[in-house]
Amino acid sequence: MSEAAFEDDLLADSPARADTDPEFVSNLRQAIADQDADLIRRMLAPLHEADIADVLEQLSAGQQEVLATITPDIFTGDVLAELEPDAREVVMAYLDPSHLAAAIQELDSDDATEVVEELDEDIRAAVLAEISEIDREAVEQSLAFEDETAGRLMQREFVAAPEFWTVGHALDHMRATDEELPDKFHDLFVIDTGFRPVGEIPVCRLLSAKRDVPLRELMETPRILVDPETDQEEVAYLFQKYHLVSAPVVDSAGRLTGMLTLDDIVHVIQDENKEDLLALAGVNEAGLADNVYRSVRSRAPWLLVNLATAVLASGVIALFEGAIAQVVALAVLMPIVASMGGNAGTQSLAVAVRSIAERDLTAANAMRVVWRELATGAVNGLIFAVVMGLVTVVWFQDWELAAVIALAMVLNLACAGLSGILIPLGLVRAGADPAVASSVFVTTVTDVVGFLAFLGLATLVLL
Structure with missing residues (x-):
């Protein structure tokens, strides 16, 4: 069989869950050893970013370094956000600041902050210098909060509308706005004239309502208003208690500054449970790439x-x-x-x-x-x-x-x-x-x- 035919068979057999297929990971290791960048790209291209991250985490630190050197383009913003911190730290050390800046700008502010916070000070400064002023300001404001707090975890992209608007006003604004909407959001926050959240409306309710219905008739009072200094474990408890999918974050004056979403809280719950489990055994977390x-x-x-x-x-x-x-x-x-x-x-x-x-x-x-x-x-x-x-x-x-x-x-x-x-x-x-x-x-x-x-x-x- 020719080399091209072998590679075609290999790619055709790429599993939907490559991270659970030892043969796929073994073949990827061989492609890395051969430094076959094109084959590596074609093997990983069909996979979801989360599956790519899982596969890369099964590689040694040396293999991750080779990947970052010969195929930096596979480390998109979404892949970097999905990587565990130890693997992300390894690969980011070998990526150009310009590449990191482009990848970070693909992300929502919460994920961008998570990636940037692990960079060394000199690399961080170089990366932040290459991203837009708006994105840089959002990341810097998030980094100003203590680690494992709501301020560090929150997403600064959200959708808000004044309480005197109707459903039609809100929908037209979202469709016509030049501002970038969050990739995913579940609630529209209703604000007063001081930009303080006074209500929230699930998107499903908004879409099913008639256009002339005022937002104040649809909204529910927010169950919680999160202070950015609140510990993330406390926030996770509140999400579990009140069955929330998102929650507004307010500053000391009560103004809406961001939102927390369920996907971030799931990560917090998993991390806290893992941390407690390891602590009970008297060990710290050790990644697969640890020496x-x-x-x-x-x-x-x-x-x-x-x-x-x-x-x-x-x-x-x-x-x-x-x-x-x-x-x-x-x-x-x-x-x-x-x-x-x-x-x-x-x-x-x-x-x-x-x-x-x-x-x-x-x-x-x-x-x-x-x-x-x-x-x-x-x-x-x-x-x-x-x-x-x-x-x-x-x-x-x-x-x-x-x-x-x-x-x-x-x-x-x-x-x-x-x-x-x-x-x-x-x-x-x-x-x-x-x-x-x-x-x-x-x-x-x-x-x-x-x-x-x-x-x-x-x-x-x-x-």
Whole structure:
């Protein structure tokens, strides 16, 4: 088969979801190794920007660099916006400022801000110098807000009309305006003479209404007005609570300055959930393109903390060195008590962190939840005390030892349930993120209490 025929077969077989096809990604890697720019373009051309981004994220940093060098044109504004931050950082370092400026001007202001904020200061200045004054001003105003706030997240393109207009006025204005409308919008915001939002009308309702109907008769009062300094996690909570698809952002004087849309909030929810999940495991996010050094740097500090807590637990064991030497069965059984406590604590902790994140766990119901987790731990402790007691009798033929491990199991699981709820609540009250630090403290408590209860009771009863 000729090379041209092979390439035609390859392109004909390009899957709709290339990111899930290992063969497609393998073929793309080979095209990159051959530096066949034309084939690369033809392979990626049929794909959606999100699928292109997913495919590129499966490549190594070196392969991404080659792509940015030989086929910079594939990195359109939409592709850059879809890339994960680590991959975007790699490719943007090899793209000309003029190319980046052209790509950024294709985007709405929120996506443009997301791309620009990751550029180095010198490259950022060069890029902003090449885009239009209006776009540059919008990006700079967004960058003036803190990261992970509504001001950084909001889109400055929106559709607004005065309340005295009719439906016909609004539709004619949108069709005839020289100003660029947002790529996607769901609501028309109704404003007063001070440019303050007083209502909102879903586009579907606007299109179905008669032309002579005044906007004030169609509008609904906005459910929320978002301050640009509001944390994005708070905004995501409000979107979930009120089932919003968009929301107006207002300045300190109440004037409409931008809007937040559901697609951005979905990303926020995913990012926050991913961040909490990784934090519970004591790691930071690591992209597929990360090298060993970056992965080690993100994980080693938490392993150091865990080492310190393990030393503390070992210190408790050392206090009962004599008892363990006399009753070898203690060394066999004590990890079971600690492990069961650790798992029970993690269960309680996961429920607590999720409830705190979703605002279900508040000061009003905290005490009820604390008692519930304590009771759950105690009941589970009783169940597994019976199970482990019977196992111990069969294993070691020692009823006293069975009683010791049974009682230790009840104490540790009850303590695990209590610490799993109290520690994240305490961290929230102290202003810390419960997802980041809770697991270390809960594991420490269950290990220390488990070893102390089991070995202490064994010393009292058996020796």
